[in-house]
Amino acid sequence: MTTCETGLEEEVRRPLREVLREDVQTVLAKDPAATSRAEVLLYPHIHALWTYRVAHWLWGRGHRVAARALSLLARAVSGIEIHPGARIGRRFFVDHGTAVVIGETVRIGDDVMLYHQVTLGSVGWWKDLRRPSGSRRHPVVGDRVVIGTGASVLGPVTIGADSRIGAHSVVLDDLPPRSRVVAAASAALPPLDTAATLDSSALIVPEGTHAS
Numbered sequence: 688m689t690t691c692e693t694g695l696e697e698e699v700r701r702p703l704r705e706v707l708r709e710d711v712q713t714v715l716a717k718d719p720a721a722t723s724r725a726e727v728l729l730y731p732h733i734h735a736l737w738t739y740r741v742a743h744w745l746w747g748r749g750h751r752v753a754a755r756a757l758s759l760l761a762r763a764v765s766g767i768e769i770h771p772g773a774r775i776g777r778r779f780f781v782d783h784g785t786a787v788v789i790g791e792t793v794r795i796g797d798d799v800m801l802y803h804q805v806t807l808g809s810v811g812w813w814k815d816l817r818r819p820s821g822s823r824r825h826p827v828v829g830d831r832v833v834i835g836t837g838a839s840v841l842g843p844v845t846i847g848a849d850s851r852i853g854a855h856s857v858v859l860d861d862l863p864p865r866s867r868v869v870a871a872a873s874a875a876l877p878p879l880d881t882a883a884t885l886d887s888s889a890l891i892v893p894e895g896t897h898a899s
Contacts (some may be wrong), residue, residue, distance in 0.1 A: 710736060713778045717800060731765035732781040738764075742771035776830070781805075790825035796848065799828055802836040810842040810859070829864065838870075 714727045715808035721727050745755040753773035762768045767784045769775075772791040779795060781787050783803040789795075793807045809815050809824040818824065826840045829848035836854040841847060845865030855870040862868065 689890075706740075707737070709778060713780050717780050718782060731767060731784045735761045735765040735767035735769060735781065735784065736775075736779065738767040739771065739773075739775065741767075741777075743773070747772035772827075775799075792823045792843075793825040794827040796828060796830035798831045798834070800833045802834065802854070804837040805834050806839040806841070808839065808841050814842075824860075 690771050691836040691881070694843065703720075710733065711727045714730055714732065715721050715728055717725070717889070718730075721730070726735060738757050742754040742757040745751075745757070751771075758769060758771050767781055767787045769787075769789045770791040773793040774791050775789075776799065778798045780799075781803075783800045786804040787801055788806045788808055790808045795807075807826050807828065815824045823843040827843075827845045828834075828840070829846055829850065831849045832846050832852070833850075834840065834852045836855070838852050838854060838856045838858070840849045840852065840858045842859060844858060845861045846852070846858070846891070847862050847866060850862050850863055850866040851868070852858060852862075853867075853869040856868045857870075858868060
């Protein structure tokens with residue numbers, strides 16, 4: 688059994704009050720903007736995570752329509768879409784959270800942090816339909832991984848513990864522990880010469896209009 692799976696099994700046996708307290712404390716520890724427990728209760732992450740916990744419990748007991756209905760509600764409220772079949776470890780945090788997508792067979796370890804617009808998804812239905820029934824289609828994310836804004840981790844890949852995936856990266860292959868992935872930086876072009884005087888005769892004037 689992997690570290691991720693062990694943590695998830697322990698999560699099931701913990702008292703609910705302890706789980707909720709730890710969720711709130713995680714936000715306070717990881718977001719300098721959070722100044723009180725009352726403020727944390729207004730975070731989209733908390734609404735999405737707590738609704739996911741109920742939906743995941745229902746999903747595991749065969750109440751799949753009810754589970755999907757809760758996930759849809761959480762998405763409408765928080766902007767975070769977590770499939771109820773996904774498995775998430777302890778001290779998980781999504782900063783800001785808008786447009787985060789977590790697929791059905793995703794497995795997330797402990798102390799993982801995602802930023803907004805992160806996708807943990809599949810590589811496409813045309814490939815997934817060729818996989819054996821019940822096989823994993825989505826990533827496994829190890830303990831203490833951080834995934835930056837707009838990054839996509841796609842397919843049944845494994846992200847090793849303590850890895851950092853930079854903003855707007857696309858990961859399609861397994862990463863060993865302590866990996867660093869950085870997307871190509873945008874090139875800085877020479878500044879525009881806005882001081883130059885334009886020759887009005889060189890302007891292209893659309894038909895039926897006139898230059899002022």
